[in-house]
Amino acid sequence: xxxVTVKRDTASTVQCMKAMSDPTRLLIMxxxxxxxxxxxxxxxxxxxxxxxxxxxxxxxKMAGLVREERRGQWRxxxxxxxxxxxxxxxxxxxQLDDEDETLRAxxxxxxxxxxx
Numbered sequence: 001x002x003x004v005t006v007k008r009d010t011a012s013t014v015q016c017m018k019a020m021s022d023p024t025r026l027l028i029m030x031x032x033x034x035x036x037x038x039x040x041x042x043x044x045x046x047x048x049x050x051x052x053x054x055x056x057x058x059x060x061k062m063a064g065l066v067r068e069e070r071r072g073q074w075r076x077x078x079x080x081x082x083x084x085x086x087x088x089x090x091x092x093x094x095q096l097d098d099e100d101e102t103l104r105a106x107x108x109x110x111x112x113x114x115x116x
Contacts, residue, residue: 044111
């Protein structure tokens with residue numbers, strides 16, 4: 001079976017790359033590759049303010065990389081599996097070492113979500 005490669009135009013490729021060019025957004029994408037996270041979890045894990053995390057998530061959402069699900073007053077984010085450049089995003093994320101020191105430090109701060 002031959003893999004199908006979807007070619008992207010320059011503008012959409014640049015938009016995708018720009019959205020992931022920030023280290024925080026790149027790490028958020030690595031996390032949401034596996035499961036959905038609440039904004040409150042990102043605040044704790046990245047040790048950033050809620051407005052700062054929300055700005056990162058807004059940029060990822062505007063680029064189409066993540067999808068948002070509202071559960072009551074809380075917002076959960078996960079990878080947008082229907083994103084046209086999903087293969088490009090996954091190829092970048094798969095280059096990140098799961099044992100990366102920064103990634104592991106952020107993952108170690110993850111707490112079970114209690115905001116459902």
